[in-house]
């Protein structure tokens with residue numbers, strides 16, 4: 001589904017601030033893989049997701065998504081295939097628009113349309129069904145402005161918006177890190193349910209090692225812009241948080 005081939009990116013090359021953020025990253029992601037991405041601060045995790053989504057240009061290498069080389073596509077074109085969530089629940093929604101309007105825009109992603117046309121007759125009942133699945137009572141608040149929602153409610157809505165048209169790839173950049181532990185667990189469970197139901201190929205950055213092992217089918221560890229460990233199958237099943245901490249000590 002996703003092939004990363006020899007991706008490189010250096011910030012401020014040739015200066016005293018030169019920083020190699022991605023160092024010949026090659027990796028193959030199978031369709032339906034749900035991969036947790038670990039690594040110390042500055043390891044290159046967000047840069048990797050930024051390069052895949054097109055918000056940062058890579059210096060060299062290529063990105064093949066669903067058989068298509070998207071390396072030269074601008075970010076807006078990739079956004080038709082890639083859903084993305086950030087740590088900040090304020091990103092990804094329009095606060096002065098209602099839940100319904102936000103969902104309408106997300107639902108018409110990739111189509112040239114006006115807001116009034118984005119929300120068509122009959123969509124409301126579909127949106128209400130989708131909101132019910134979040135189990136947060138948002139279906140009762142469809143005409144509420146998104147700016148009035150809590151961080152957790154907003155993050156769950158952003159997740160729904162990113163997946164209401166099933167993306168080829170979902171990129172989650174510490175999307176539960178800013179939430180309190182109970183809400184973070186709730187949003188993580190909603191994420192897992194949506195990803196599994198639609199078999200969405202997903203990369204999820206997290207600093208939560210328990211979460212990294214509990215969710216998804218593979219874990220990769222980045223260090224200094226390189227993938228230094230891939231955990232899957234039996235090895236991943238038998239890996240504990242303590243094992244991961246030890247791995248961090250050795251990288």
Ligand SMILES: Nc1ncnc2c1ncn2[C@@H]1O[C@H](COP(=O)(O)OP(=O)(O)OP(=O)(O)O)[C@@H](O)[C@H]1O
Nearest residue numbers: 011019020021039040041042043044045046047048
């Ligand atoms: N836009 C940028 N301009 C310059 N340097 C950058 C930029 N983005 C990232 N970097 C640098 O590249 C390196 C990798 O950063 P990145 O944000 O990808 O790390 P990370 O693994 O996501 O870290 P964290 O866990 O702290 O979020 C860091 O040294 C960072 O300072």
